[in-house]
Amino acid sequence: MYAIVLAAHKEKWGLTLAGGLVSLFLGGVVLSHPGIALGIVVLLVAVWAMVAGVVSLVSALEAPHESGRGWVRAAGALQVIAGILILAYPFSSTYALMVVIGVYALVVGGYLIVVALYALSRRGRIKLA
Numbered sequence: 001m002y003a004i005v006l007a008a009h010k011e012k013w014g015l016t017l018a019g020g021l022v023s024l025f026l027g028g029v030v031l032s033h034p035g036i037a038l039g040i041v042v043l044l045v046a047v048w049a050m051v052a053g054v055v056s057l058v059s060a061l062e063a064p065h066e067s068g069r070g071w072v073r074a075a076g077a078l079q080v081i082a083g084i085l086i087l088a089y090p091f092s093s094t095y096a097l098m099v100v101i102g103v104y105a106l107v108v109g110g111y112l113i114v115v116a117l118y119a120l121s122r123r124g125r126i127k128l129a
Contacts, residue, residue: 013119019052020112027105030098038094045101046086053079 030041056076063069
């Protein structure tokens with residue numbers, strides 16, 4: 001949701017692109033090596049979810065009222081809650097959690113990259129076919 005708001009306002013496309021690339025990388029690592037350092041991966045995912053949630057919450061405060069910032073705020077709050085739950089129960093269904101998070105990261109990463117490129121094209125810096 002936050003990415004749609006950014007694309008509409010053509011601002012901060014670089015951060016959106018970076019977030020998408022990091023999400024794609026983390027998703028690929030999680031899906032290709034699920035057995036390596038499960039505790040560390042779960043900890044990193046929990047921190048990632050909380051940081052992403054805080055970023056969404058802060059972004060919602062800066063967004064115009066008519067931009068759907070309530071949804072961005074709700075999504076940010078859910079991300080923070082998910083991060084806290086992951087920290088509280090790190091070994092419950094770790095493998096399933098890693099698969100779900102890996103797929104989520106790949107989908108969100110690809111989406112953020114597309115939105116960032118769209119926002120960049122709206123600024124006239126690149127031309128998409």
